[in-house]
Amino acid sequence: MNERTDTPEYRYDSAFANTIEEKWQDRWEQDGTYFAPNPSGKLADQTGRIEAPKLFIMDMFPYPSGSGLHVGHPLGFIGTDVFARYKRMTGYNVLHTMGYDAFGLPAEEHARQTGQHPRDNTNANISNMRNQLRRLGLGHDSRRSVSTTDLEFYKWTQWIFLQLFNSWYDPTVDKARPISDLESLLSNGDIKLDDESNWDSLTPAQQRETINSYRLAYLAEAPVNWCPALGTVLANEEVTAEGRSERGNHPVFRRPLKQWMMRITAYADRLLQDLEILDWSEAIKTMQRNWIGKSEGAEITFKTEETEFKVFTTRPDTLFGATYMVLAPEHPLLGEIVADVWPDQTPERWKNGMPTPLEAVQNYQKISSQKSDLDRQENKTKTGVFVGEFATVPVNGKKIPIFISDYVLMGYGTGAIMAVPGQDERDWEFAQEYDLEIIRTVQPPEGWDGDAFTGDGPAINSQFLDGLNITDAKERMIEWLEETENGTRNTTYKLRDWLFSRQRYWGEPFPIVYDDEDLPVAVPENYLPVELPDLMDWAPRSLDETSDPEPPLGRASDWVYAELDIGDGMKTYKRELNTMPQWAGSCWYYLRYLDPTNDEQFVSKDVEDYWMNGETGGVDLYVGGVEHAVLHLLYSRFWHKALFDLGHVSTPEPFHRLYNQGYIQAATYQDSRGIFVEASEVVEENGDFTYQNEVVTRSFGKMGKSLKNSVTPDEMYDQFGADTLRLYEMFMGPLDQDRPWETKSVVGSLRLLQRVWRNLVNEETGALQIVDKETPLELKRILHQTIHSVREDMENLRFNTAIARITELNNEITKSNTETPREVADVLIHLIAPLVPHVAEELWEMLGNDSSIVYSPFPVPDPTYLVSETVEIPIQINGKLKSKITVPSDLSSSDLRNAALADEKIASIISDTEIKKEIIVDGKLVNFVI
RNA sequence: GCCCGGGUGGCGGAAUUGGCAGACGCGGGGGAUUCAAAAUCCCCUUCUCUUCGGGGAGUGCGGGUUCAAGUCCCGCCCCGGGCACCA
Incomplete structure (x- = not known):
């Protein structure tokens, strides 16, 4: 976009948008605008907002990719942000933040490609992603942003592992119980041993092995999915139907190995049953039911x-x-x-x-x-x-x-x-x-x-x-x-127990050591966290089908043996060398969001109760891609239920309402050899697509490097600004639907913001064009009808139609072609505030308000303006539209009938024909059958 | 093969309980403004026929119910996703 010398000085353009966006992002950060208060603890209330009803809104835990974001990534983040902002304005204490799922194979594979240490690489990626997301103007509580790789975070991942290790599933009461209960039941004979032998006749080691076999986290020699190329074993869920690794598509071999397992099968029936109480799509429920396979x-x-x-x-x-x-x-x-x-x-x-x-x-x-x-x-x-x-x-x-x-x-x-x-x-x-x-x-x-x-x-x-x-x-x-x-x-059940160990470096170490008998022993809580050693040589070895996995932690020779006092004096123990799978952190991160600074507990009881145990029970809205339909969502439900049984959380399910956002797709072009060409350089001429004067064929696919069709948020900021990008992404279609990206269409969203701006601000002088006068009745009606529709659309995450209604209102204001009444300006700014927070804040400030619009109440429609005095009634003959009449909206059926018959066109059609049947729907329509 | 979604203009998409199909935007056309252009504002834009009054067809296809069907029922076709020898 070339600078025009005669462009009005105060036009809302990309340069101006960028200026005010950065201004407000800094302001919000300084003011802690999005800090959501807790009922107690370090994040306790100083605002009074704790009195408002709570709402916990979450995006699925992203992993911090090294390649940066493209415009497809933040679709769901923008959606939750708009909803969270709307809910704040309607009087909720909204918790919305974002953390990073930074352990695990993706992060490690990326580090492996770049040769950097996973920790450095991960930290760099996280800070890069934080900056990119900040630039979008997302209203996150930054104090609550956690990463699974933080020591203070994975300490509690290990703590939860110990809770699972120290409990067993009692089928008679259908819940998990402390392992100490089991010991008493076994020793007093209430639970019989499989071989009918006497508990007291067992050696202490045999007794321990028996108890170990009951634990929710247990070691078992079982056929596992060994993936030599990744140097690790994988869970069933991570292996495709073709017998390859879901990540990387490497061959996977079945072989018996001794591994940590999680007894998710004990929960199979409850995981199935409790789907009934969840507000999830049938598609996802069906996938979970199929996976459980009862x-x-x-x-x-x-x-x-x-x-x-x-x-x-x-x-x-x-x-x-x-x-x-x-x-x-x-x-x-x-x-x-x-x-x-x-x-x-x-x-x-x-x-x-x-x-x-x-x-x-x-x-x-x-x-x-x-x-x-x-x-x-x-x-x-x-x-x-x-x-x-x-x-x-x-x-x-x-x-x-x-x-x-x-x-x-x-x-x-x-x-x-x-x-x-x-x-x-x-x-x-x-x-x-x-x-x-x-x-x-x-x-x-x-x-x-x-x-x-x-x-x-x-x-x-x-x-x-x-x-x-x-x-x-x-x-x-x-x-x-x-x-x-x-x-x-x-x-x-088809569901199998969950294989929980990985022979990789970049994961949480197990809080487990082995004693003289080579039996696992829990590391006492006061020794947590078990810190991941700094290894120079962290990469997994490339191995073949027959070789044994080599956990990289085995190379940390001074870490492998630990001096601990587990109750009978200081002794040397050998550490567990496997690490936890990526899913471990994402199984419970939402609970840490609630109380991230607590160093006594993973989450305090009353904080957990405040945020989780509301009207719905669980996270109020959870938005993410459908690809986590079984893995993450099933594992997480399982951990949550175990924590629930043990009294650590107050709800049986973690995520009450799940919403799957669609994906942004983009056109991708291949030349005659089938090679993908840079999509941004393809030109369209009369329906043909050419790249460097060669004809190419178009298809649609996921946005990304490999298809050479990425568009980055940064390009959009340069051309349009963050508010326009947000608006466009929300306007493209319903949130749950895939939609193709079209950079050329983004301008429509910029135009809307320019028109809104121009209706309130003089482009030449920068002065407000707002008058304190009564709103004309017709505009007032439209205003309140718009408020009504927008509220309804916002509640139902239908942002695309909310934007359409706002556009209509704004078009009406434009048409009136006079200075805008202050009442109308106020409403308009509030309606757009959740969608385009920066420009809304700027206008709100220009209107003379010195506090943020973020907590300013969302307009409420006045019912008296929702009904109009007259209504347009379509008149049909034999079900076909022939004419329309405008009549008072409270007209009686017989008067409506007469009015319809009196209509010129209708009269000429009917004149001397017999009316066989007449359908009069008051306030709706008239249909004559002849 | 089975189970979920979905199919509406050139494009993205709108349409409570069946009640004016195509809101809103992109693209396209025309006009105003301008020395001219950009920008802006206004009008038109489903297809088709038209004597310019209007007529006909139309929501993947074929049937049905109904005064009235994108919406409900039956039978197909196509696209996307998931599962896949689970006894």
Whole structure:
């Protein structure tokens, strides 16, 4: 934008916007404008605002990226800021701040690329991001901004870990309890040991190991996701369906390792149930439900010659249709089950060309272990091999063959199934492959020509179940199983316990040491925090599939051993060398926002109660991207529930209302070779796009470096100013929707601010153009209708339509073409204040106010101006609009009818035609059917 | 395959309980102002036909309910996202 010599001196342009924006940002900082008072403690009230109802508004914890922000990042931050500002003006004590999720893989990977130490790199990134966000004019309480990497923060992350380590889940009361309760229950025999042995007969080490196996945070040797390229193991949630790491897309291998686990499965049912009380979108709830994956059914015991095993099924009603069994290739009982020789008349197809069942099984195990998850999915043809043994169907004594196949997963249920091809598509396919018997136990509807029938219908071929529908048949069969002790009602979950250790440097150290017995011991609270040692060589080694993970902390040789007094004098202990995963800090950061300066507790009781235990229970509004639908939101709910059980927080759920903002997308251009070209240099001509005179093709994608379509906030400040950027982002569309960025459209938002400015300020002189006179009635009506709509839109986060209403009001003021009545100016400035706080503050100050508009009450509509005296009524003939009449709004139906008939156009259409039917909706419309 | 979203002008998007489709903005066209331009202000801008009065069609497609359907019902198509051999 070139400087025009004759541009009015006091025009609202980008240079002027930048000046007042920086002025107000400094002012707000000096005045602590956005400090939200606590009921007690260091952040206690000095303003009186603590008397107002509270509101806790949050953005999802960002990680401080090294590459800086683009205009897509702050969309949600602006949304929450506008809402928070609106709520402050309507009388709430609003807590809104922002912290940094600075530990973990992203930060470490970035440090690794730049070669800088993660701490230096992280601190630089945080300060950079703080500056960028400050420039947007976000009204955050800066005293409450925390980073997970702060010592004072991760001290409490470790403290919470100890709470989890020191508790167990008591299924009889369905909540977590202190581990000391468990010790008493075990020693007095109220809780029996699995092997019926006596507690007192166990050695102290055995007793400790037993107790350890109950803890919410526990060590377990379990098959884990080992990612050599990242040098660490990963949680299930961090591995894609293709068996690769979600971050970096590196191959991941399953292998058993001893790792810290979190007993989230104990909470599976509560995590599922409590979704009901949350104000979250159905989409997110569904994703969580699917992830938890609750299935109700029965566990049924099948006997073989030598042994017995259990299967899980959701369809116990189909037991009469079980014609074969399948075990997962890794099933631990295979050793006992596999026969020495093939039974007589074993079909060749079942042997897979092997001379003995053992060789066949071993061969199959080998092949399937080499298959990646991807291979398993792509190769849909069912494979398997007969193990040479038969099982007995408990309900009818039938002997059915046992197979192994990789379509049965060891990780779900019991790793074994009863196959009912008549009612299960997968079993049907396998039965076709191996020529196995198929018995239908549910009558398919007439004309059914499909394979397995999974729908409802009357039971057949099932003796005492015949005629019952699925639900009743299931119940009847479960009764039978329990009566005859052949099985029990059972429920399984897809949710697995949460793998909690990482072999990385940049994370919270565990507050755990190992003693002489190599058993874990909690580091006493007075030794917290366990500080992350400063390591020069912090990068993970690149490793291969078979090597063991090497935690980098093992290289801090003088840190590895610790002198501690854990109750029986100073001794040397070996430290836990793993670190916590990134999710640890984000599981509870919102609680630290509440009381960030407290060095006695992670959050004080009354502060927590004040902010969390309001009308809704939990954070009042939580805005973030949908990508955290399962990971963060599930982990965080789990920690919160454990803290709730232990009495540390007052609500069962952390986030009452969740709102998923959309993403800003941007056009991206590829040349003929498919290479992305710099989007800002592409020119459009007659619908064609060219880059350096070469035609390129356009598509839309996430904004970012790789697609060469980033637009930075800084460019927008230069061209338009922060208020315009805020306004444009809020105007583009509904907050929850993806929308394409268009720099050329931003000017519309700048124009609105210029028009607002021009309606109140003389551009040539800079003087106010406001008069103390009565507002004309018609403008007054529009004013109050606008207040009404804007309030409604703000409450519902519909900022785009709020801006449209404000624009209409402003257009009305422009049209009146006279000096603006002070009343109108006052209202207008308040309406825009949440959206464009800088220019609103500036105008408010120019109007002679010496306190900030941030806490000035938002206008309230006067109901007398919301109803107008006349109303325009559309008149339809046969449902088609033919005319409109303006009538008094309280006109009676019959008068309205007559008025409609008297309308010239209507009269000419109807004249001598018969009216078959008339619909008169008072105040709304008239429709004649002829 | 299953489960969620969504499909409205050239573009982003508006439209309580079914009641004037296209608010508001971008882009485009015209005018005023100006020596001229920029900026600003005003008007027009769904498509289509038109004798300039107006007529017809129109919210992904095909049916239906209704005086009246973007909105409700049935059957499809397309796009985005999630899950995916979970017994």
